[in-house]
Structures are given as structure tokens and as C-alpha cells.
Amino acid sequence: xxxxxxxxxxxxxxxxxxxxxxxxxxxxxxxxxxxxxxxxxxxxxxxxxxxxxxxxxxxxxxxxxxxxxxxxxxxxxxxxxxxxxxxxxxxxxxxxxxxxxxxxxxxxxxxxxxxxxxxxxxxxxxxxxxxxxxxxxxxxxxxxxxxxxxxxxxxxxxxxxxxxxxxxxxxxxxxxxxxxxxxxxxxxxxxxxxxxxxxxxxxxxxxxxxxxxxxxxxxxxxxxxxxxxxxxxxxxxxxxxxxxxxxxxxxxxxxxxxxxxxxxxxxxxxxxxxxxxxxxxxxxxxxxxxxxxxxxxxxxxxxxxxxxxxxxxxxxxxxxxxxxxxxxxxxxxxxxxxxxxxxxxxxxxxxxxxxxxxxxxxxxxxxxxxxxxxxxxxxxxxxxxxxxxxxxxxxxxxxxxxxxxxxxxxxxxxxxxxxxxxxxxxxxxxxxxxxxxxxxxxxxxxxxxx
Amino acid sequence: xxxxxxxxxxxxxxxxxxxxxxxxxxxxxxxxxxxxxxxxxxxxxxxxxxxxxxxxxxxxxxxxxxxxxxxxxxxxxxxxxxxxxxxxxxxxxxxxxxxxxxxxxxxxxxxxxxxxxxxxxxxxxxxxxxxxxxxxxxxxxxxxxxxxxxxxxxxxxxxxxxxxxxxxxxxxxxxxxxxxxxxxxxxxxxxxxxxxxxxxxxxxxxxxxxxxxxxxxxxxxxxxxxxxxxxxxxxxxxxxxxxxxxxxxxxxxxxxxxxxxxxxxxxxxxxxxxxxxxxxxxxxxxxxxxxxxxxxxxxxxxxxxxxxxxxxxxxxxxxxxxxxxxxxxxxxxxxxxxxxxxxxxxxxxxxxxxxxxxxxxxxxxxxxxxxxxxxxxxxxxxxxxxxxxxxxxxxxxxxxxxxxxxxxxxxxxxxxxxxxxxxxxxxxxxxxxxxxxxxxxxxxx
Numbered sequence: 059x060x061x062x063x064x065x066x067x068x069x070x071x072x073x074x075x076x077x078x079x080x081x082x083x084x085x086x087x088x089x090x091x092x093x094x095x096x097x098x099x100x101x102x103x104x105x106x107x108x109x110x111x112x113x114x115x116x117x118x119x120x121x122x123x124x125x126x127x128x129x130x131x132x133x134x135x136x137x138x139x140x141x142x143x144x145x146x147x148x149x150x151x152x153x154x155x156x157x158x159x160x161x162x163x164x165x166x167x168x169x170x171x172x173x174x175x176x177x178x179x180x181x182x183x184x185x186x187x188x189x190x191x192x193x194x195x196x197x198x199x200x201x202x203x204x205x206x207x208x209x210x211x212x213x214x215x216x217x218x219x220x221x222x223x224x225x226x227x228x229x230x231x232x233x234x235x236x237x238x239x240x241x242x243x244x245x246x247x248x249x250x251x252x253x254x255x256x257x258x259x260x261x262x263x264x265x266x267x268x269x270x271x272x273x274x275x276x277x278x279x280x281x282x283x284x285x286x287x288x289x290x291x292x293x294x295x296x297x298x299x300x301x302x303x304x305x306x307x308x309x310x311x312x313x314x315x316x317x318x319x320x321x322x323x324x325x326x327x328x329x330x331x332x333x334x335x336x337x338x339x340x341x342x343x344x345x346x347x348x349x350x351x352x353x354x355x356x357x358x359x360x361x362x363x364x365x366x367x368x369x370x371x372x373x374x375x376x377x378x379x380x381x382x383x384x385x386x387x388x389x390x391x392x393x394x395x396x397x398x399x400x401x402x403x404x405x406x407x408x409x410x411x412x413x414x415x416x417x418x419x420x421x422x423x424x425x426x427x428x429x430x431x432x433x434x435x436x437x438x439x440x441x442x443x444x445x446x447x448x449x450x451x452x453x454x455x456x457x458x459x460x461x462x463x464x465x466x467x468x469x470x471x472x473x474x475x476x477x478x479x480x481x482x483x484x485x486x487x488x489x490x491x492x493x494x495x496x497x498x499x500x501x502x503x504x505x506x507x508x
Numbered sequence: 509x510x511x512x513x514x515x516x517x518x519x520x521x522x523x524x525x526x527x528x529x530x531x532x533x534x535x536x537x538x539x540x541x542x543x544x545x546x547x548x549x550x551x552x553x554x555x556x557x558x559x560x561x562x563x564x565x566x567x568x569x570x571x572x573x574x575x576x577x578x579x580x581x582x583x584x585x586x587x588x589x590x591x592x593x594x595x596x597x598x599x600x601x602x603x604x605x606x607x608x609x610x611x612x613x614x615x616x617x618x619x620x621x622x623x624x625x626x627x628x629x630x631x632x633x634x635x636x637x638x639x640x641x642x643x644x645x646x647x648x649x650x651x652x653x654x655x656x657x658x659x660x661x662x663x664x665x666x667x668x669x670x671x672x673x674x675x676x677x678x679x680x681x682x683x684x685x686x687x688x689x690x691x692x693x694x695x696x697x698x699x700x701x702x703x704x705x706x707x708x709x710x711x712x713x714x715x716x717x718x719x720x721x722x723x724x725x726x727x728x729x730x731x732x733x734x735x736x737x738x739x740x741x742x743x744x745x746x747x748x749x750x751x752x753x754x755x756x757x758x759x760x761x762x763x764x765x766x767x768x769x770x771x772x773x774x775x776x777x778x779x780x781x782x783x784x785x786x787x788x789x790x791x792x793x794x795x796x797x798x799x800x801x802x803x804x805x806x807x808x809x810x811x812x813x814x815x816x817x818x819x820x821x822x823x824x825x826x827x828x829x830x831x832x833x834x835x836x837x838x839x840x841x842x843x844x845x846x847x848x849x850x851x852x853x854x855x856x857x858x859x860x861x862x863x864x865x866x867x868x869x870x871x872x873x874x875x876x877x878x879x880x881x882x883x884x885x886x887x888x889x890x891x892x893x894x895x896x897x898x899x900x901x902x903x904x905x906x907x908x909x910x911x912x913x914x915x916x917x918x919x920x921x922x923x924x925x926x927x928x929x930x931x932x933x934x935x936x937x938x939x940x941x942x943x944x945x946x947x948x949x950x951x952x953x
Contacts, residue, residue, distance in 0.1 A: 062669070065602075065604070066602055067601050067602055117704050119704060120704065135528065139528055140525060140528045141525050141528075144525060151588065152589075152594070155589070155591055155594040156594055156598055157704055158591075158595075158698065158699070158703060158704065158705060159704050159705050160591055162587075163587045163588050188587060188588070190525075191588070192587065192588040192589075192619075193525075193619075194525065195588045195589060196588075196589070196616050196619065197525075197528070197529075197616075199589060199597075199616060200616045203601075204597045204598070204601050204614045205598075205601050206594065206597065206598035206601070207598050207599075207601070207602050207699070
């Protein structure tokens with residue numbers, strides 16, 4: 059099963075169409091002021107899951123699984139009728155077990171309480187005892203229909219692509235995990251036993267480590283949307299690779315010259331991009347890995363990435379659609395800012411840094427995403443140098459999404475969420491079971507529109 | 509409106525999932541509304557297994573496994589669904605093979621998990637007992653070969669799916685009344701595709717001691733599918749001789765849960781397979797227990813002799829020899845085992861393993877009893893409190909003999925103690941007969 063996506067519960071039961079995703083929000087739509095907020099909530103919840111996951115020291119794949127569980131749960135439930143924070147805790151708890159790296163329920167409760175009580179989430183009542191979380195776990199597993207094995211695009215990425223110097227890119231966080239994943243895939247057992255589960259593509263695409271990281275981060279970012287419910291993970295991976303080509307100057311990725319210099323040079327200066335400031339301290343490892351891997355390198359031949367992608371047995375129009383959706387997600391995300399809070403230093407790139415520094419204000423440019431905290435596509439160390447990428451991004455997003463739109467913060471969304479839940483309860487309390495609040499909401503909206 | 513606000517606030521503060529729970533409880537299907545419990549089959553550390561009949565039209569028979577809630581030590585703090593239940597559920601939801609017990613559904617009700625499996629009338633252990641105790645004749649080669657063939661066929665599927673079973677033994681391998689082998693109990697099984705943590709980090713001890721591969725006994729930190737293949741060899745030998753081939757005494761975990769050197773079990777293996785040499789097994793010297801092993805007496809190889817009266821086929825001996833290769837890397841894989849010449853010589857394996865068996869020699873039906881702890885099944889009249897205490901008491905009785913296993917399995921499991929201290933200390937020393945009291949008790953009840 060691990061290799062056969064087409065026989066998996068993921069494929070058979072949990073890839074749904076957009077109408078289904080939309081229908082799942084019907085109830086919430088009745089109680090939200092602006093339908094757009096629901097999309098922001100999708101980002102908001104993913105960020106909360108990531109934060110909790112980091113506190114619990116979960117690996118990226120576990121966090122991704124928790125996020126998928128969360129999305130699947132809310133295919134069947136409404137935000138306004140549940141407590142999404144308890145659901146988030148349960149998702150992390152179950153995901154850790156499902157991915158065979160369990161954490162103790164006490165830790166989950168303690169970390170959840172600590173995180174959610176922060177000002178921007180303002181959850182005052184997170185349960186103190188284990189049993190509430192255990193109860194939620196039960197409901198969660200039931201609503202997940204016991205389908206706890208989830209496929210992720212990371213695997214496809216690592217199957218399709220390789221890099222010469224991946225072992226040298228050992229940063230903490232996601233980058234570290236990436237290289238660990240590259241280096242030790244399949245502890246105890248060769249991980250290359252199964253054929254690729256979607257088709258017959260041959261060989262591997264050679265990427266610079268920076269490019270591979272970018273692709274990895276784009277995949278991380280896709281969990282901020284509902285993409286994981288809509289498309290098979292391998293297609294998301296291919297879309298992420300495709301976007302990587304656009305964001306990274308292609309010459310660095312695939313031209314014969316660059317690949318030659320990558321493979322044959324032992325010097326770091328030829329390793330493109332990749333946070334120059336951090337290179338010295340990993341120099342020995344870097345050199346080692348390069349020398350050891352260069353033995354296995356075939357004579358460099360020109361490798362056209364587009365040809366490579368087109369030779370994969372996947373639907374390219376679908377990949378294009380997914381890429382578009384990833385870009386829209388970035389555009390939306392550009393309006394989402396972390397609150398300034400005590401534990402988030404204001405000055406860092408990841409804090410609430412405004413996108414609008416003149417040059418980039420024209421577009422919701424993905425490369426300017428302020429989110430390295432959560433292992434987003436752009437990491438400090440590997441942020442590709444300026445203008446060409448900026449241009450690429452502008453081209454990608456097209457019409458600027460950011461200008462003039464309001465900025466959405468977690469605090470704001472927390473209060474939106476609370477109001478939704480209160481309103482839903484108020485309606486439930488009506489003796490007739492009517493939906494006064496819901497009706498009022500619709501009236502307000504109609505008036506505003508008219 | 510302000511009163512309402514206050515009210516809704518109160519709910520949000522104190523019972524945030526109230527709406528959700530109300531919705532859930534309104535449309536949940538109870539076990540008792542779908543199945544009639546016919547009787548109790550067996551119990552173990554993980555819970556209890558019942559025979560049940562579907563109340564749907566087909567009236568099909570099922571085995572329902574009810575998990576006990578996970579608890580820590582003696583203090584009953586509910587810590588959620590156990591890792592082993594999560595595993596068994598998660599893996600079973602993905603797999604589908606003729607030779608693996610099929611999961612029909614999972615019901616979560618009143619803090620209990622019920623896994624509804626297809627029913628199998630027999631298991632390997634029961635067949636062994638039937639032959640050793642009742643009809644007192646060896647299992648015929650035709651049956652032996654069919655059982656092993658189907659077992660390997662199921663194992664190939666698991667391994668191709670990157671799943672290690674990690675607890676293959678006669679009690680966990682079932683047979684339907686139409687003679688089809690079904691591998692069961694994936695409670696220790698694990699997906700090994702790109703694990704986030706090395707396997708040994710999760711479970712210190714895997715596989716019941718008699719079926720445990722030498723690399724595990726030698727303290728190897730890394731292991732692979734070959735451990736299941738070793739267990740297949742043990743099962744084949746046990747079917748052929750009607751008793752465990754390597755019946756060692758398990759050295760118990762110490763108070764710090766350190767895994768001790770399994771001296772006796774290794775000696776039992778060496779007595780038949782000879783002391784391993786570096787030539788047989790290049791990795792041997794790197795094994796953590798190598799220094800301990802060197803202190804043991806030297807034994808010579810006598811598997812051929814062992815097989816002479818028991819397997820009665822040169823090819824059969826050859827298969828066993830390759831399954832018992834010391835070096836995990838040169839041990840026969842499940843895939844290669846299925847291609848073995850033994851399966852191509854007469855008598856050929858059959859899909860109904862009992863095809864050649866006269867009706868009067870077919871093993872009897874699985875025995876079921878009235879549940880000694882009827883509270884394990886939901887009864888409307890009982891409140892949760894008594895339910896809990898009763899079930900704790902009853903299951904501790906069953907702990908004496910057997911960790912979770914199918915009927916009759918308690919005997920071979922008594923020395924096993926894979927699952928925990930409580931089992932091991934109470935029943936461990938008694939050897940083969942250790943589990944009998946609890947089993948008899950179950951039958952009388």
C-alpha cells in the first residue's frame with residue numbers, strides 16, 4: 059500500500075471535488091461576515107497546526123498529516139459548530155501516532171493550552187484534562203473513517219529530484235529535515251523498492267539544493283489551502299517543481315553549463331545561491347558529500363526540465379491548474395499578517411513584515427512571503443537574489459492582489475471565529491430553532507451589496 | 509439577547525464541543541444494533557475477541573475485537589487510542605488480500621473501539637493441537653505445504669506493501685472453514701516505508717520469543733522483512749513437528765526496561781542450526797550481543813537430521829534451511845520462498861488447505877464461551893463505572909496465561925511475554941502448559 063496510491067484510502071475516499079469542499083462550508087457561510095474570511099481561516103488554521111506541531115517537535119510530514127486530518131474533518135463539520143482548537147490538538151495527537159512518532163497526551167494538552175491562550179488566539183478555556191482531548195480523538199478518528207494513512211507530495215519530490223549538495227544544506231528546521239529525508243530515506247529498508255506510484259517517468263531531475271528547498275517549501279505552503287483535498291499529492295509535487303522552475307532562474311537549474319559546474323566543482327563558490335552566510339560552518343560536510351556523490355554522477359547532459367515534466371505520466375493541464383491555485387493561495391496569503399506578539403520578534407523576516415517595500419508592492423509576490431517560521435518557501439538563507447525572482451513572481455501573480463485590500467491578522471480571525479460560534483449557538487437557542495442571526499447576516503450582506 | 513449571549517458564552521467556555529457531540533450522538537450506530545454477540549473467543553492484553561453475527565440480512569459471522577482503553581501503569585488515566593490500535597486500524601484500512609484477515613468496519617462507541625473482522629474458524633495453533641492432542645498424527649505434507657504456501661502468499665503482499673508483521677506465530681495465523689489461510693493481528697505490524705524514526709525506537713521488543721529472528725536476539729538496531737521470514741520458518745517447523753522448534757525461555761526485561769541477552773533462546777537455535785560463524789553471517793561481529801554470544805558453547809549444525817523424520821522431503825528441508833539463514837541479507841525472501849521447488853513437487857499446494865483431509869479429521873470449530881466479563885459488550889443497563897471495574901478485574905485473570913491471541917494460543921504464548929511485564933511475570937515460567945488454566949477456565953465458563 060505504501061507504494062500504491064491508487065489502491066489507498068487517500069485516493070479512493072479522500073480526493074474530493076471543489077463542490078464538496080464548498081458544500082462543507084455552507085453552515086459557516088451563514089455566520090461569517092465576509093466569505094473571504096473562510097479562506098483566511100484555512101491559512102490561519104494551518105499556521106496554528108504548524109505552530110503546535112513545532113512546539114511538540116513534530117516532523118514536517120507529521121504536521122502535514124495533521125493538517126490533512128484537519129481538512130478532512132471539516133469536510134464533514136462546520137467551524138462554527140465545533141471548537142477548531144480542540145480539533146487541532148487532536149489532529150496533531152493522532153497524526154503523531156499515525157506517523158509512528160507518538161507524543162504524550164499530556165504534552166499535547168500542555169502545549170496546546172500554552173499556545174492557544176496567547177493573545178492572538180485568545181482561547182481561555184482549553185481543557186486541562188486529558189479526557190477531553192481523548193474524547194475528541196475518538197470523534198476525530200471516527201469522522202476520518204479510520205483512514206489514517208496519508209500520502210504527501212514530499213515523497214514524490216524526493217523521488218523525482220535529486221541534488222548534488224543536499225547533504226550540505228543542513229539548516230535547522232525544514233531544510234534540515236529535507237536533507238535528513240534525502241540522506242536516510244528508508245532506515246532499515248531500501249526505500250527505492252517500489253516503482254513510482256503514478257507512472258513510468260525515468261530518471262531523476264537534477265536540482266540545485268536551493269531549488270529543491272524552494273520546491274519543498276512550496277509544498278509546505280500548499281497545506282495552507284484545501285489543495286490536499288482536491289488533488290493527488292504527486293500532482294501537487296509536480297506543480298511545486300514547475301513553480302520552482304519559474305521562480306528559480308532556469309539557467310541555474312538545468313543548463314548544461316551550470317550542471318557541469320555543480321557536479322564537477324568541489325568549491326562552494328559554485329554552489330548557487332544558498333545562504334552564503336551559513337556556508338562556512340558546514341563546509342567540511344559539504345565538501346565530503348560532494349566528493350562522495352560526484353563519483354556517481356553520470357556525464358552531464360543537458361536536461362530540459364520542461365521536457366522532463368512533460369515526459370511524466372501526469373496531466374499537464376491539471377498541473378497548470380494546481381500551479382494557478384497555489385499562486386492564488388499566495389496572493390491571498392499576502393494579505394495575512396502575523397500579529398506582533400511577544401514571542402515573534404518584530405524585525406525578523408518572518409514576523410509581521412509588510413510586503414510593501416515599494417518595489418514589491420505591485421504584486422502578491424510569493425517570494426516575499428514572510429513566513430520562514432513555518433518553513434515556507436522562502437527561507438532567509440536561501441532567498442534567491444532579488445530582481446529576477448521578483449520579476450518572475452510579478453509575472454506569475456499577474457494582477458496585484460494586495461493593493462488596497464485589508465490586512466488580516468490572526469487576532470482578527472480569532473474574533474471572527476468566536477463570533478461565528480457564538481452566533482451559531484444563539485440560533486440554536488431559539489425556541490423555534492430558527493436562524494435569526496444567520497438571516498440577519500444574509501440581510502446585512504445583501505444590503506451591503508445593494 | 510444578552511441573556512442568550514451569556515448562555516452561549518457559557519457553553520463556549522465550558523463545553524465547546526457540545527453542538528458537535530449532540531450531532532454525533534444523534535446518528536451513531538451502536539455495536540449492539542448491528543451485531544448479535546454469540547460468545548467470547550479469547551482475550552489478551554489488548555482486549556477481547558467475540559464471535560458475532562451481523563443483524564443485516566446476510567447474517568454473516570464476524571470476529572469483533574474490542575480494545576481496552578489505553579492506560580498507564582495501574583492508574584487509570586485515559587490516554588486515548590493506543591499506538592497499537594492506531595496501527596492495526598490504519599494498516600487494515602489500506603490493505604486487501606485473500607490471505608490477510610479482512611477488516612469489515614471499525615465502530616467507536618462509548619470510549620471503546622470495536623474492530624469487526626471476517627470470521628475464521630481455525631488457526632494454525634489449533635490445528636497443531638488437534639493433531640498433537642486429538643488425532644495424534646502429523647499434519648500431512650499436502651496440508652502443511654498448502655498452509656505455508658498461503659502464509660507466504662499473504663506475507664508477500666504485506667512486504668510488497670512495505671509492512672512488517674513483526675508477530676507471526678501459529679496463534680496469529682487463521683484458517684477459514686474453507687481452508688483459506690488468513691494472516692491476522694496487525695497490532696505489532698508497521699509500515700516501514702520511509703520511517704521518520706528507526707524501527708527500534710518505537711518498540712524495543714518485537715516478535716514472540718520462539719519466533720524471534722537471531723538478529724533481533726543479537727540486539728540488532730536495524731532489521732527488516734527478513735524477521736518475518738525467520739518466523740515463517742519457525743511456523744513451518746512447528747506445523748511439521750507439532751511443537752515449537754526453538755522453544756527457549758525468555759529472559760525478562762529488567763526494572764529499567766533494558767532488553768536482556770536472550771541466552772536460552774539463542775542456545776535453542778544453535779542446538780539445531782549450529783553456532784553461527786562470521787562466514788555465514790558477516791555482520792555477526794558487529795551485533796551488540798556478540799561478546800555475550802561468544803561465551804556460549806559451540807554447537808554443530810543438525811537441521812538436516814532434524815528434518816529427516818519431520819519434513820520428509822529434500823526440498824522441504826532446503827526451504828527450511830534457507831528460511832533459517834543466519835544472515836538476514838541472505839535469508840530467503842517471501843517472494844523467493846513462494847517460488848521454491850518444494851511447492852512445485854507433489855503434493856502440490858491447494859487453495860483449500862483441507863482439500864485432502866477426510867471430514868472426520870478436520871479440526872473442530874472454534875470454541876466459544878459465555879463471556880466471563882459480559883460488561884465488555886455494551887449493555888444498556890450498566891453504568892460506565894461498574895463496567896470499567898468489572899472489565900479490569902476480568903481481564904487481569906486472562907492476563908495470567910495469554911497476551912492477546914486466538915483460542916488455544918495461550919499455551920504457546922505463555923513464554924512469550926512480548927507485550928509486557930504483567931504477562932511475563934505471571935505466566936512466563938510455566939513453559940508450555942502455562943496458559944492452560946486460563947484457557948480451560950474460559951471454556952468451562
